[in-house]
Amino acid sequence: AQSVSQHNHHVILSEAASLELGCNYSYGGTVNLFWYVQYPGQHLQLLLKYFSGDPLVKGIKGFEAEFIKSKFSFNLRKPSVQWSDTAEYFCAVNARGNTGKLIFGQGTTLQVKP
């Protein structure tokens, strides 16, 4: 069965620190990859996505992620976090041809201290 693992459950950073959140998935076939963000009290919003092509994808608000196929990883990065980045971050995977069903990781809560 497919699964997605996010290694960091709770991350605390100071403003201007760099961020990297890990995401690994288990599936041998072709996948689509996503990072969603949930700000406090809000619904999930798409940060970025990878379907094909350049494995380094850029999303909104200065976030980027790199797909490393050999490591089954899709880590999220941001060079300098802001207090407004405080949120929960979810990695999700969709196996191609699987009617769009998403498998989510457990989520990482990011707290940025001003």
Added chain:
Amino acid sequence: NAGVTQTPKFQVLKTGQSMTLQCAQDMNHNSMYWYRQDPGMGLRLIYYSASEGTTDKGEVPNGYNVSRLNKREFSLRLESAAPSQTSVYFCASNPSGTVSEQFFGPGTRLTVL
């Protein structure tokens, strides 16, 4: 466009009561999904509808039923609520399944006493 809307936003039920969570999208999307979100477990798929007229079970379907009323609406029903169904429920849609991201509604926070 309102996107994906859900009603109600909050609900408290007693064990054994029934209720229906409503979801509608105005983006002409074919596929719709119901997820539940529990602390430390991310989102888990309950049921989905790949297209109007079809529904299929997801990862955690027990205790739930769904209806794809038309292309816009996809409802989730709890026939006999249990405390284990206390959760936040999200509806989502996407245009065609495999080649696009999903768009999420604001969620329904359900408490079963």
